[in-house]
Structure formats: C-alpha cells, structure tokens
Amino acid sequence: MVLARQLYTLQELDAQVQQAQQALASLEVRLSDDGVVRQAREEVARARGQAEALRVQQRALELDIEECAEKIAASERRMYGGRVTNPKELVGIQEEVKLLKRRKAGLEDQVLGVMEQVEASQAALGQAAEQARAVEQKWQAEHQQFLQEKAQVASQLAETQQEYARLEQTITLKELELYRSLRSTRGGIAVARVERGICRACGIALPQHVVQRARSGQELVRCTSCNRILFAE
Numbered sequence: 223m224v225l226a227r228q229l230y231t232l233q234e235l236d237a238q239v240q241q242a243q244q245a246l247a248s249l250e251v252r253l254s255d256d257g258v259v260r261q262a263r264e265e266v267a268r269a270r271g272q273a274e275a276l277r278v279q280q281r282a283l284e285l286d287i288e289e290c291a292e293k294i295a296a297s298e299r300r301m302y303g304g305r306v307t308n309p310k311e312l313v314g315i316q317e318e319v320k321l322l323k324r325r326k327a328g329l330e331d332q333v334l335g336v337m338e339q340v341e342a343s344q345a346a347l348g349q350a351a352e353q354a355r356a357v358e359q360k361w362q363a364e365h366q367q368f369l370q371e372k373a374q375v376a377s378q379l380a381e382t383q384q385e386y387a388r389l390e391q392t393i394t395l396k397e398l399e400l401y402r403s404l405r406s407t408r409g410g411i412a413v414a415r416v417e418r419g420i421c422r423a424c425g426i427a428l429p430q431h432v433v434q435r436a437r438s439g440q441e442l443v444r445c446t447s448c449n450r451i452l453f454a455e
C-alpha cells in the first residue's frame with residue numbers, strides 16, 4: 223500500500239476510534255441517568271405521605287366522635303337513671319349533653335370533609351403510581367436499548383483498534399511521529415486528500431508537479447500551503 227494511503231487510512235481509523243469513544247461516553251451518561259424514575263418515585267412517596275396523613279386525621283376525628291358519643295351516653299344514663307334527683311343538677315347534665323351533641327355534630331361535619339380529602343388523595347396516589355410505572359417501563363426499555371448500543375459500539379471499537387494496531391505496525395516510527403505531530407497541530411487532520419488539484423484541507427490549488435508527485439506515491443509529499451501530507455488517488 224502506498225504510504226500516504228496508509229496514513230490516510232490510519233487517520234480514518236483514528237477518527238472512528240474517537241467517535242466510538244465519544245459515543246460510549248455519552249451512552250454511559252445516559253445509562254447512569256435515572257432522574258426521571260427517581261422523580262416519579264418521589265412523587266408517589268409524596269402522594270402516599272399525604273394520603274397517610276389524611277387517614278390519620280380521619281381516624282383521630284372518629285375517635286373524638288366515639289369519645290363524645292360515650293360521654294353523651296354516660297350523661298344520659300345519669301339523667302334517666304333515677305339516682306340524680308336534684309333539679310339543678312339535672313339541668314346541668316342536660317346542658318352538658320346539649321354541648322356534647324353540638325360538638326359531636328361539628329366533628330361529624332369535619333370528618334366528612336376529611337373523608338372526601340382522603341378519597342381524593344387515594345385517587346392522586348393511584349395516578350402517581352400509574353405514572354411511575356409507565357415512566358419506569360419506558361426507562362427500562364430505553365436502558366436495554368442503550369446497553370445493546372453500548373455493546374455494539376464497544377465491539378466495533380475493539381475491531382477498529384485491532385485494525386489500527388495492525389496498520390500501525392506497517393508504518394515506520396518516523397512517519398508515525400510526523401503523522402501524530404501534524405494531527406495534533408492541525409486540527410486532527412494530518413493527511414489531506416487532493417481532489418482536482420486542490421488540497422481538501424486548506425483549499426489551496428496545488429502546483430501540477432506536486433500533485434503528480436503525490437499521485438505517484440513514491441514519497442510523502444506535503445501541501446505547499448498547510449504542510450499536511452497529501453493523499454492523491
């Protein structure tokens with residue numbers, strides 16, 4: 223193989239390696255990003271906490287109502303039990319029962335309101351859980367796809383690297399050094415294609431004799447303007 227072509231191929235392989243490594247890095251970032259799933263789970267936890275707090279509130283009100291009912295029953299037993307005969311005391315108990323009944327009615331109104339909220343919070347929790355399941359499913363599917371892509375890119379990269387190593391062995395150290403130094407100082411392009419007598423890297427029209435020398439492939443010919451190695455077919 224003509225040396226300029228070898229170096230040009232090496233450059234193409236270098237670009238492929240770089241592309242594959244970038245693709246792997248970006249896949250790695252996407253694979254480790256489970257932000258949407260965590261957010262959906264946090265939403266479920268928040269909804270569950272709200273529903274739980276409302277149920278606790280409902281239970282507390284129900285206990286208060288029971289307590290009221292027991293007090294009312296106890297007072298009424300005293301009132302109709304026949305043991306209390308003092309009219310003043312009886313009126314006092316009657317007043318107490320009236321107050322307790324009013325309090326109980328107020329608590330019952332409150333508990334109805336809270337029960338409505340409990341129902342709404344259960345519905346919200348169900349919705350959040352449904353949403354989280356959907357988000358997780360989608361994420362899992364994407365994750366699997368990313369893993370497949372990663373395996374593909376990694377195996378492609380290994381192949382390219384092997385090809386690179388084989389090609390590298392056929393090129394002398396001196397030429398490799400020239401290639402690498404040009405690559406690092408000229409924006410990653412050490413070898414420029416010549417098309418219609420023009421250096422594709424810098425766009426200059428090359429003298430005819432330079433193009434011919436490059437085409438012959440007997441030696442490494444450099445662009446008269448950008449100094450890159452010329453590759454002419």
Ligand SMILES: [Zn+2]
Pocket residue numbers: 414421422423424425426445446447448449450
């Ligand atoms: Zn040039």
